[in-house]
Amino acid sequence: MTTKTHGPLAAYRILEIGGGDTLAYCGKLFADFGAEVIKCEPEGGDPRRREGVQVTTGSGSESAYFAWLNSNKLSITADPATAEGAATIRSLLPSCDLLLDGRSPAEVEASTLRHKDLQALDPGLSIVGITWFGPTGPYRDYQATDAVARSLAGVVYEAGPPEGPPMLAREGQAAVVGALTAFLPAAASLIDAENGGRRFVASTHGALSQIAEYDIGLQMDLGKRPRQDVNVFGRTYPAAPYPTKDGWLGVTIMSPAQWTALCDIMGRPELGDDDRYNTSPKRQQRRHEVDDILRPLLLQKTAEEWFELGLKHKVPLAIVPGVADLKGLKFHKERESFGSVRIGEARFDVPILPNQLTGTPPIRDGIAPLAGSTDATALPDHQRKAPARVADGLPLRNLRILDLSMGWAGPLAVRQLADLGADVVKVESCEHPDWFRGIDTRFPYYEEKMFEKHYTWQFMNRNKRGITLDISSPRGRELVLELAKTADVAIDSYAADVMPKYGLTADILREVNPRLVVLTMPAFGMQTSWRNGRAYGSTLEHASGLPSVNGRPTDPPAMSHAVMGDPIGGMTAAASILLGVLAQKANGAGQHIDIAQAQCLLPLFGEAIIEHAVTGQVSERLGNRHPRYAPHGCYRMAGDDCWITIAVRSDTEWQALCRVMQRDDLAADPALATDKGRREQADRLDKEIGDWTILGRGFSIMAELQAAGVPAGIVRSPAELGFDQHFMATGRWQIMERTYIGGHVQPVPVYVEGDATTGYQNRRPSPTVGQHNREVLQGELGLSDADFDALLTEGVIGFEARPMKPKAKAKG
Numbered sequence: 001m002t003t004k005t006h007g008p009l010a011a012y013r014i015l016e017i018g019g020g021d022t023l024a025y026c027g028k029l030f031a032d033f034g035a036e037v038i039k040c041e042p043e044g045g046d047p048r049r050r051e052g053v054q055v056t057t058g059s060g061s062e063s064a065y066f067a068w069l070n071s072n073k074l075s076i077t078a079d080p081a082t083a084e085g086a087a088t089i090r091s092l093l094p095s096c097d098l099l100l101d102g103r104s105p106a107e108v109e110a111s112t113l114r115h116k117d118l119q120a121l122d123p124g125l126s127i128v129g130i131t132w133f134g135p136t137g138p139y140r141d142y143q144a145t146d147a148v149a150r151s152l153a154g155v156v157y158e159a160g161p162p163e164g165p166p167m168l169a170r171e172g173q174a175a176v177v178g179a180l181t182a183f184l185p186a187a188a189s190l191i192d193a194e195n196g197g198r199r200f201v202a203s204t205h206g207a208l209s210q211i212a213e214y215d216i217g218l219q220m221d222l223g224k225r226p227r228q229d230v231n232v233f234g235r236t237y238p239a240a241p242y243p244t245k246d247g248w249l250g251v252t253i254m255s256p257a258q259w260t261a262l263c264d265i266m267g268r269p270e271l272g273d274d275d276r277y278n279t280s281p282k283r284q285q286r287r288h289e290v291d292d293i294l295r296p297l298l299l300q301k302t303a304e305e306w307f308e309l310g311l312k313h314k315v316p317l318a319i320v321p322g323v324a325d326l327k328g329l330k331f332h333k334e335r336e337s338f339g340s341v342r343i344g345e346a347r348f349d350v351p352i353l354p355n356q357l358t359g360t361p362p363i364r365d366g367i368a369p370l371a372g373s374t375d376a377t378a379l380p381d382h383q384r385k386a387p388a389r390v391a392d393g394l395p396l397r398n399l400r401i402l403d404l405s406m407g408w409a410g411p412l413a414v415r416q417l418a419d420l421g422a423d424v425v426k427v428e429s430c431e432h433p434d435w436f437r438g439i440d441t442r443f444p445y446y447e448e449k450m451f452e453k454h455y456t457w458q459f460m461n462r463n464k465r466g467i468t469l470d471i472s473s474p475r476g477r478e479l480v481l482e483l484a485k486t487a488d489v490a491i492d493s494y495a496a497d498v499m500p501k502y503g504l505t506a507d508i509l510r511e512v513n514p515r516l517v518v519l520t521m522p523a524f525g526m527q528t529s530w531r532n533g534r535a536y537g538s539t540l541e542h543a544s545g546l547p548s549v550n551g552r553p554t555d556p557p558a559m560s561h562a563v564m565g566d567p568i569g570g571m572t573a574a575a576s577i578l579l580g581v582l583a584q585k586a587n588g589a590g591q592h593i594d595i596a597q598a599q600c601l602l603p604l605f606g607e608a609i610i611e612h613a614v615t616g617q618v619s620e621r622l623g624n625r626h627p628r629y630a631p632h633g634c635y636r637m638a639g640d641d642c643w644i645t646i647a648v649r650s651d652t653e654w655q656a657l658c659r660v661m662q663r664d665d666l667a668a669d670p671a672l673a674t675d676k677g678r679r680e681q682a683d684r685l686d687k688e689i690g691d692w693t694i695l696g697r698g699f700s701i702m703a704e705l706q707a708a709g710v711p712a713g714i715v716r717s718p719a720e721l722g723f724d725q726h727f728m729a730t731g732r733w734q735i736m737e738r739t740y741i742g743g744h745v746q747p748v749p750v751y752v753e754g755d756a757t758t759g760y761q762n763r764r765p766s767p768t769v770g771q772h773n774r775e776v777l778q779g780e781l782g783l784s785d786a787d788f789d790a791l792l793t794e795g796v797i798g799f800e801a802r803p804m805k806p807k808a809k810a811k812g
Contacts, residue, residue, distance in 0.1 A: 007034015008360035008583035012190060013382045014038070015092055016073070017080050017113075018102025019046055021175035022204055023130045024069035025603070026182050027100055031072040032353050032362040033579055036382070038096075038374070039070060040089060042079035045371030051628065053611045057344025057370065064614045065607045067343040068350045071366030074374040086112050093118065095382040097193065098186055099127045105135050105201070115199055116755070124197045124386040126189035130182045134203035134750070136757045137730040142706050145629070146174040148713035149205045151645040152724075154212035156634070157717040158227050159560055165634035166227060166643055166715050168624040169560035170549045176603045177211065178204030180571040185751050187578035188395035188420045191585065193384075196391035199754055206732065206750025206759075211567045213747055214408060215718035217455035220745075225719075227641070230555055231547075233562030237284035239538040241320045241547060241557045242294060247303035248320035248557055250542025251294070252535075254280055254439070258315055265309045266297045316534040318543035318598075320557050323608050323618045326545055334528040337599055339364035349613040351602040355576040356525070359591030360583045394421025394760070399581065402483050402490040403427065403464065404471075404504070406434045408537065408563065409597060410493025410521060411460040412570030417489075417577060418463035419749045419760055425483060425776055426466045426767065429476070430798035433769060436460060437801065451769065451801040452740040458766045462736075462746055466767025467776050470796045471502050479796075482781050484509045488584070489517045489577055496522040496531040506592040516590040517580035521573050523565075525596030535597070540565020544601035549608045552623035568604065569597035630678035631657075631685040634715060635693040642698055643715035646689065646705065654678065656708040661692050699725075731758030738765035770799040 012035040016027045024039075031037040039046075046066065054061040078092075079085035080103065090113070093099065101108065101115070108114055108129065115127050129135070132144040139152070147168045150156050160167035182202035189198040218234065219225055231240035241248040253259050256279065260272035271293065277283050283290050298306065303319045310317030321329060327338055327349065339352045342365075353362040396417055403414045403426040411426075411434070418424045428434050437451040444450060451457075470476040481504075484490055490509050492499050499505055499520075506518040506526075520526050523535035523543065533539075541547060541564045542557075551558025576593050584590060602609065612618050619627060626632035631654075632647045648654050651673065658667035666688065671677050678685060693701060698714040705712035721727060722745060736746045749759035777783045777797070791797045 007363065008357075008579070008586050009033045009035035011385070011586060012036065012097045013095060014098045014100060015089065015096045016040060016100045016102070017078070017089060018130070019048065020102045020130070021048070021069060022178035022182070023100060023102030024066070025175050025179035026130060026186065027073060028069055028071070029179065029183050029353065029355070029575060029579075032366065033360065034363070037073040038092065038379075039073045039075045039369070040078040040080065040085070041075055041371050042081070042085070043077055049371065052607060053614050055343065055346035055348060055614055057346050059344060059370070062343050062346070062370070064348055064610045067368035068341050068606060068610055071341045071368040072363055073369055075369035075371055076374050077372040080111060080113050081107070089113060093122060093125055095379075095384065096125065097190060097384050097386065099125060100186065101127065101129045103129070104141065105129070105131055106141050119197065119199050119390065122197070122388070123390045124384055124388040126186070126193070126197045126386065127199045128182055128186040128189070129201035130178065131201060131203060133205045133726065134730055135201040135752060137726045139205065139726040143709055143711040144205070144713070145647040145649065145711050146171040147632070147645050148647055148711045149174050150208055151634070151715045152713040153205050153208035154215065154716045154718040154721045155208055155561060156645070157715050158215065158225065158233060158562065159558075160227060161229055162227055164227070164636060164641065164643060165624060167230070167551060167558060167560070168634055168645065170605060170608065171626065172607055173560070173604045174204055174208055177568070177571065178202070178207045180575050181207035181210070181750060183575050184416055184420065184578065185395070185753070187575070187582060189391070191399070191578065191581055192391055192395040193386040195393070196389040197386050198391050198395065200751050202751040209721060209727070209732070210747070210750065211561060211564070212718040212721060213459050214456055214563060214566070216721060217459050219719045220455040230551065231559050232287065233559070235281045235284050236538070236562070237280055237287050238290060238294065239536070239562070240559065241542055242298045243556070244298050244303045244306060245301055249298060249303040249306050250318035250320045250539055252316045252538045252542075253283070254536065259283075261313045261315045265313055265315065268293070268297065311530065311533055314534050316536055316539045318533070318535070318539045320542045320547060321545040322548045323545060323605070323612045326602075326609065331524050331528050331530050331596075331598070335525055335596055335599060336364070337602065339366070341366045341368055343368040344370060348610065351606055351609055354572055354595065354599040354602060355579055356594050356596070357576065357580055357583065357591055358594055359589065397421035399423070399489065400487045401425070402480070402487040404480070404499070405491050405493035407436055407493060408460060408566035409569035409573065410491055411436065412567060413573035413577065414464065414491055415460055415462060416571070416574040424464040425772070426461060426464045427469050427471070427480065428466065428769065429470045430468050430769065430795065430800065430802050431470070431804045433801045434461070441803070446801060446803065449740055449800070455744070458738070458741070458744060459747060461766035462762050463764055464767060465772040465776060466770065467773050468770040468797045468799070471504060473794070473796050475791065475794070476796045477502055477504065479777065479781065480504060481509070481512050484516060485513050486780070487513065487516060488581065489519070491519045491521075491573070491577070493521050495534060496520070496526050510590055510592070514590055515584060515588065517577060517584055517593065518590065519573055519577055519580070519593040519595060521569060521595040521597055523597050525599070526594050528596070535565070537563025537566035540569065540597045541601060543598040546601050546605055549605045549618070549621060551621055553621050555621070565597055565601060569595065569600045572600040625679070625682055628675065630675050630682060631689060633686055633689070635686075635690045637693050637696055637698050637701060639697065644693055644698060644701055645713050645715060647711045648678070649711065651675070653710050657705070657710050660704050660708050660710065661689070663688070734762055736762060736765045739768055769801055770797060773797050773799070
């Protein structure tokens with residue numbers, strides 16, 4: 001196999017050691033954009049090659065999912081656990097820019113390839129360790145799976161029926177979320193390579209907890225939220241899939257105007273003014289009545305017909321596809337969301353990376369290596385760019401971002417980069433502040449300054465500077481363009497038809513600054529027939545097809561989170577921006593990054609998509625069970641709504657579970673000796689385990705199982721994360737002072753640099769409305785006092801949110 005020489009990252013060589021899907025997807029983000037990624041495997045290949053749906057290569061069989069995760073990489077035989085393999089790895093490191101290491105902290109510390117030692121010998125090398133729980137803390141050496149990590153991270157508790165158990169999503173989410181998060185310090189290290197090398201360790205458990213931050217913020221504002229039912233979350237209602245004449249339709253209604261529009265298109269306009277249903281909290285309280293109204297009406301048309309009406313009337317509706325429907329959707333055809341992977345003689349369709357850089361797109365049709373296929377190939381010489389020193393300062397301190405985003409996804413994307421040191425200037429207007437400041441804009445919102453007090457806003461906008469500009473005014477638009485001239489990156493998370501109205505498209509921004517990387521992220525991208533579709537995080541999950549693989553066989557398509565689309569879109573956007581900046585460093589040019597947030601969720605169930613591509617079938621939904629691990633489930637413990645997730649991956653772990661349960665009879669039962677036998681006896685085992693866990697309390701059961709090497713994790717509610725012993729020990733939360741709210745909790749990044757035991761400390765709380773107007777507009781753009789005062793008088797800028805001015809009535 002020859003090495004690649006094309007793509008925006010072709011100048012980088014990256015070594016990948018260890019195992020796991022999180023490591024593999026992180027490496028894929030580099031490889032699919034042209035980096036030379038060398039995967040080190042043990043003799044006989046990575047064990048994941050033998051798991052899941054297999055394809056025939058001509059010389060044997062290989063996992064199709066593994067091939068997708070590792071396409072466009074090279075493979076050599078070099079096991080870091082052996083002396084020979086470690087020597088091979090050490091010989092390659094001087095020519096590498098970055099080491100991605102998927103070994104556990106204990107494996108790293110016990111090896112001859114300790115990160116601290118490698119950095120001491122070769123300080124120009126950047127290293128990112130990818131772990132389940134980070135380098136320190138009480139969970140550091142815990143065994144984990146996707147379900148166990150998600151349970152501990154607070155993203156399982158709220159899904160499922162009220163009586164329990166909480167719903168475990170199909171495996172795959174943790175790998176993508178962990179990889180996108182680990183990619184950020186890795187890419188930032190390359191961006192700042194001229195300053196030297198860096199050493200990070202990232203936590204997948206911590207990365208997953210970022211999804212729960214929204215719920216943590218809400219519960220700080222509103223109190224703990226109990227689990228309500230399948231597809232019922234919080235106070236937004238409806239926000240779920242409904243059956244139609246043909247197919248499922250995702251319906252999310254938040255504002256009174258959206259409810260009125262939905263009632264109009266359903267032919268029931270009188271319901272729009274009905275005081276029983278005209279706000280989301282009221283509908284949630286009467287959700288069974290609302291369902292009784294919606295279900296017969298929605299059965300009158302197909303999902304596609306309803307969706308087209310939603311597009312026309314700006315109602316957040318979505319076709320909820322099954323896996324088999326995805327490639328045929330107009331949206332994915334227009335986006336060209338699918339490519340292919342070849343491994344040996346096998347070729348099959350796969351989702352391409354959703355990080356759609358229009359100037360330097362990802363590789364569409366990849367080739368996956370057979371194990372050790374590059375062993376006999378001499379690698380070309382490679383000269384590392386970083387000097388032989390350890391870098392100092394924050395890696396993105398020289399990056400400036402113009403933030404034109406609102407809500408969760410866009411602000412989260414930018415916050416991730418602000419955490420790494422980027423200088424972010426966030427633009428709001430006084431009449432249209434970021435809606436995460438609150439959507440109830442009645443009198444107390446302004447009088448009591450509630451727009452400064454919502455925790456969801458605080459979490460998403462730390463480490464940023466904030467200004468106000470009315471971009472609908474000529475002067476406001478001019479000033480945005482002035483800011484664009486000095487920025488490296490601009491981001492806009494509005495619907496596709498918003499910024500064109502104000503003359504602030506990606507093309508116009510890049511006219512004033514050709515080096516500018518501009519990211520847009522509407523639900524369905526900027527160039528598709530569905531481009532004007534309205535969406536919330538729930539709409540995005542509906543439209544992705546993810547609900548079709550989750551839940552029990554008798555459930556409707558089952559959502560795994562209230563607003564899964566937002567954090568995944570935000571994380572994907574953050575990674576995409578850094579890919580764009582790396583391309584900018586390589587060729588000196590900016591570009592438009594056209595993210596479609598509904599596409600961003602495809603990797604979360606990539607294994608199901610690839611299974612269908614290879615076999616033409618999709619496995620039946622398993623509820624809380626697993627296609628390979630047994631037993632696997634969520635079990636009730638003593639206490640009020642207390643649960644623990646247990647995942648047995650091997651016969652050895654099964655015997656360990658039996659010892660902890662003191663059940664020699666189960667350990668000796670030949671019918672349970674294999675995973676196949678245990679899957680066949682799943683009902684029996686669930687009862688046996690449940691009868692045991694109900695007698696114990698969470699931490700003691702978890703600790704006992706983990707001490708025996710069995711993956712197990714308490715199902716934490718978001719409200720409990722602030723008191724989780726691991727997060728407290730590793731400094732996940734920081735107390736900050738801010739005007740209007742005083743001392744408050746802020747999350748910190750979920751990766752650590754060097755010898756630190758906590759993530760970077762936050763430099764500033766979220767800005768108050770217009771807090772940095774003078775600093776930016778006068779100090780940096782050079783406005784005079786008279787100019788500034790005129791903008792204040794004209795309402796172009798300001799320091800408080802204010803009600804919208806009434807629209808002038810048309811004459812006549």
